[in-house]
Amino acid sequence: MQKKQYGYTDLLEIMRMLRAPGGCPWDREQDHESLKKYFIEETYEVLEAIDLKSPVKLCEELGDVLLQVIFHARIAEENGQFTMEDVIDTVSKKMVHRHQHVFGPAQAE
Numbered sequence: 346m347q348k349k350q351y352g353y354t355d356l357l358e359i360m361r362m363l364r365a366p367g368g369c370p371w372d373r374e375q376d377h378e379s380l381k382k383y384f385i386e387e388t389y390e391v392l393e394a395i396d397l398k399s400p401v402k403l404c405e406e407l408g409d410v411l412l413q414v415i416f417h418a419r420i421a422e423e424n425g426q427f428t429m430e431d432v433i434d435t436v437s438k439k440m441v442h443r444h445q446h447v448f449g450p451a452q453a454e
Contacts, residue, residue: 360419384413
C-alpha cells in the first residue's frame, strides 16, 4: 500500500487493516482505556511543537493526535457505538451552530 501521498480515506483504511484479523497484534488489543496515556502524550507533544514554533514538528504531532482520534473512532465503530463520520458530523454541526454569524442570520460584533 505504498503511495506517494496518502489522504484521509487512506488513513481510515490503514487503521481498519491494523485492527482487522491478521492485522497488528498490538493495535488489535488496544481499547479506549489502554490508549488514554497515548492521547495525553501526543497532546503534550503538540503543545511542545507550538512552543518550539516548529511547523514541521507541529504537522507531525497533529498527525499523531489525528491518529488517536481515528483509533478511538475505529474502536467505537467496532463496538457499534459510532463512526468517524459521526465524529465529523457532530463537530461540524457544533461549529455551524456556534457560528451563526457565519452560517446563519446573526451578525458578529
